[in-house]
Amino acid sequence: MDGMMVDGALLAVIVAAGLLTWLTRVGGPWLIARIRLGPAANAALEATPGAVLVALVAPAALSRPSDALATLFVCLIARRVPMAVAVALGVAAVVVLRRVM
Amino acid sequence: MSTISLPSPASVPREVALGAVHALPILAGAVPFGLLLGSLAAKAGLTPLDMGLMSGIVFAGSSQFVAVELWGHGAPGLAVVASVLLVNLRHLLMGATLAPRFHGVPPLRAGLALFFMTDEVWALALRRGQGLTFGYWFGVGLTLYVGWLSATVAGTLAGALVADPAAWGLDFTFIAVFLCLLAGLWTGVGSLPPWLASAGAALAVNALTPGGPWHILAGAVAGGAVAAWRGKAVS
Numbered sequence: 001m002d003g004m005m006v007d008g009a010l011l012a013v014i015v016a017a018g019l020l021t022w023l024t025r026v027g028g029p030w031l032i033a034r035i036r037l038g039p040a041a042n043a044a045l046e047a048t049p050g051a052v053l054v055a056l057v058a059p060a061a062l063s064r065p066s067d068a069l070a071t072l073f074v075c076l077i078a079r080r081v082p083m084a085v086a087v088a089l090g091v092a093a094v095v096v097l098r099r100v101m
Numbered sequence: 102m103s104t105i106s107l108p109s110p111a112s113v114p115r116e117v118a119l120g121a122v123h124a125l126p127i128l129a130g131a132v133p134f135g136l137l138l139g140s141l142a143a144k145a146g147l148t149p150l151d152m153g154l155m156s157g158i159v160f161a162g163s164s165q166f167v168a169v170e171l172w173g174h175g176a177p178g179l180a181v182v183a184s185v186l187l188v189n190l191r192h193l194l195m196g197a198t199l200a201p202r203f204h205g206v207p208p209l210r211a212g213l214a215l216f217f218m219t220d221e222v223w224a225l226a227l228r229r230g231q232g233l234t235f236g237y238w239f240g241v242g243l244t245l246y247v248g249w250l251s252a253t254v255a256g257t258l259a260g261a262l263v264a265d266p267a268a269w270g271l272d273f274t275f276i277a278v279f280l281c282l283l284a285g286l287w288t289g290v291g292s293l294p295p296w297l298a299s300a301g302a303a304l305a306v307n308a309l310t311p312g313g314p315w316h317i318l319a320g321a322v323a324g325g326a327v328a329a330w331r332g333k334a335v336s
Contacts, residue, residue: 028196
């Protein structure tokens with residue numbers, strides 16, 4: 001295949017996917033700037049970052065006992081050491097735990 | 102919460118450098134996945150140029166895996182685009198939480214900055230709190246952008262280079278990063294109810310549609326609903 005030619009259909013897919021993805025990125029601030037939020041909606045919005053992070057990790061973190069233990073380990077050290085250290089120790093822990101469990 | 106500040110000209114290099122340094126552990130975890138995505142894309146018939154265009158224009162890792170997978174199986178273009186949109190809908194919620202920081206920012210600058218908003222950029226921006234500057238934002242964003250673009254193109258050039266990042270525990274990098282960021286959001290036991298609701302909903306929905314993006318939206322909505330109910334009870 002000629003590396004300098006891009007398939008037209010694929011290019012259309014990439015551009016459309018890119019445009020829609022950009023809209024999801026700018027859409028949040030754009031929408032919030034145009035609606036007034038009550039106390040309940042504000043509380044929901046304030047809790048959203050944590051809820052999204054929990055939802056992102058929950059299935060994978062609890063997928064097997066070794067990963068669940070490593071997750072617990074990272075939670076325990078996360079507030080005590082710099083992030084890069086906690087991440088490195090967490091990855092090391094999961095490699096060891098997956099071997100032995 | 103105030104608007105993201107423009108760093109004073111003197112502090113721009115420092116802010117950009119700090120963002121780049123904070124992005125490094127994330128980049129170390131993302132590069133093997135970029136190489137893997139590239140090798141999968143090569144198998145799906147994409148050229149290095151195709152891969153570079155996709156990473157450069159879409160710049161959203163999980164959705165790119167979905168797109169390459171579907172394209173490789175001959176799915177119609179519309180289905181590929183719809184799937185990418187679905188996976189990336191979570192950006193709406195993330196962006197909404199950053200809304201106060203973008204209030205009054207000129208649209209062009211906001212639009213450019215938000216182009217770089219991945220899960221990781223968003224989470225690091227939250228963690229920076231009031232000290233968030235555009236210098237820091239672009240330091241994180243551009244580091245991840247250049248790294249992701251290079252890794253995915255290199256992976257396509259190399260073909261089947263990285264067998265399985267999970268064998269090296271690298272899939273856990275993202276979990277660990279997100280756990281650290283979550284720990285930064287902890288304000289006491291009051292943080293727990295929305296988090297538990299989110300975990301429960303995410304696990305339940307993930308069991309029904311494994312690997313799909315729905316569990317993220319389900320968790321976000323469940324956590325938000327519990328917080329809204331509690332917020333109402335307090336006020």
